[in-house]
Amino acid sequence: MLELRNIVKIYNPGTITEMCIFQGFNLTVADGDFLAIVGSNGSGKTSLLNIICGSISVEGGEVLINGENITKMKEFKRYEKIGRVYQNPAMGSCPNLTLLENMSLADNKGKAFGLRKCINKARKDYYREQLSILGLGLEDKLEVKMGALSGGQRQAVALIMSTLTPIDFLILDEHTAALDPKTAEIIMELTDKVIKEKKLTAIMVTHNLRYAVDYGNRLIMMDKGQIVLEKAGAEKEATTVNDVLHIFTEISIECGN
């Protein structure tokens, strides 16, 4: 379980550009939840993910994972339990390493990077099996450099890499936003499949309202650092894109966009 308690986040405190994004923000994500977060630019979605992962510090409040306070924990330490897929497909893998080397890196997450050989041949079949989940034929491209693959392929691999070892949370940071509509669709379906198969707890930020409505068991909409809409379970099942769009538009008009 993930809990955010009374989070206060101020950008550039004490300067003319000071901006308070969160003033006592609370959120709880239960085990097995697949939470979709929508909201306009600047509503605090990405800040929220960065606070969970420790990429940015907070001015107040606590972040807890399974009851353990991790507010002061360094970013890289938190990733022992968190997997993350970024908006930019280039962020999820190393372009100059082969697919096999990238998979080996991901497979060793949470273990020591010592002087043993980096490629364990016995694990190759496992990597192939994991990549075959994608249905993109990547299991036959283990020796290809990551940089030679398309953005969609790389994002698919990033998804597999981030979930290769056991994690408590999967963070999806607009992970379909940089892809063409068809590829985005494929990646989104794969994401859902992986989350269900590996029984992951996931938090997805997206600008695609349809994905937010169609996928996951919980939906929140954020505006100016606050949750302005929350739907869960059966209530979410009944929510349509139009319902969400309606509220979204209302907020946007208020803001003058």
Add this chain to the structure above:
Amino acid sequence: MNNFLDLLVGTVTQGLIYALLSYGVYITYRILDFPDLTVDGSFPLGAAVTAVLLTNGLDPYLTLPVAMLVGAAAGLITGLIHVKLGVRDLLAGIITMTGLFSINLQIAGSNMAIDRATDTIFTAAPTMALFGGMSLIYRKLIVSLILAIVFKLILDIYFNTKSGLLLRAVGDNSVLVTTLAKDKGSVKILGLVIANTLVALSGAVVCHEQRAFSSTMGTGQVVFGLATVIIGTTLFKNLGFVKGTTAVMVGSILYKACIQAAISLGLPANLLKLVTAVLFLVILVIGNRQKSGVNSNA
């Protein structure tokens, strides 16, 4: 003709000894994407330590691991300044380099010559037992070749360990390393330590070879290292099977050959650094030309 052959052997020997330095620069510049200026200080540091140890009668072979340890410490300092104190990569190297200049003077003074009677790795008994039948310049060649190849192989093996893979990953995509729950700062420090270990070793072997230390021998070594890395990797970039370390070794020999050719053609020694700088610029521009069109980050 004999003169030419001697010159050739001497040049290749130089290239092989300096290849050790190039391996170090290859690690920082090419793998870590860290322009490490520590080299200008850690190279003479290795030589200074070696000069003092040799003069004080330490076994010549043992001077090499000692010089490497001292070089590792120099790399560690740059790494700590950069990672723990948050100083920019270029400046962190400049700070260490500047500090080392005084330290090198403290260790060995501004110049130090090693007595003719003192044995070096090229004249010590074990070397003579193996290669005693050769003349000195061939003995230098073979010992340098062994060193250059041994350390190349060690690096090649290391790059394919888990630790080596993580090192390559940091330069390629440091964000990924963080999401693998590894501290990218520690990995960078490790890379700087390994790199400067090799650079100091190179300085130590140069000291054995020249039987001398000079406080200014470090000047321009970064530029030399960068140039060899760029020459090597540009030359072999279409030959995927050639390892980076091999490419860099060839780059080092070629570079030394170019400089030697310039001197042989009558270039005044005072203009050497100017020629080096211009040559480096040309190599850099050609390297960039070849790179454009290929987005390394895409």
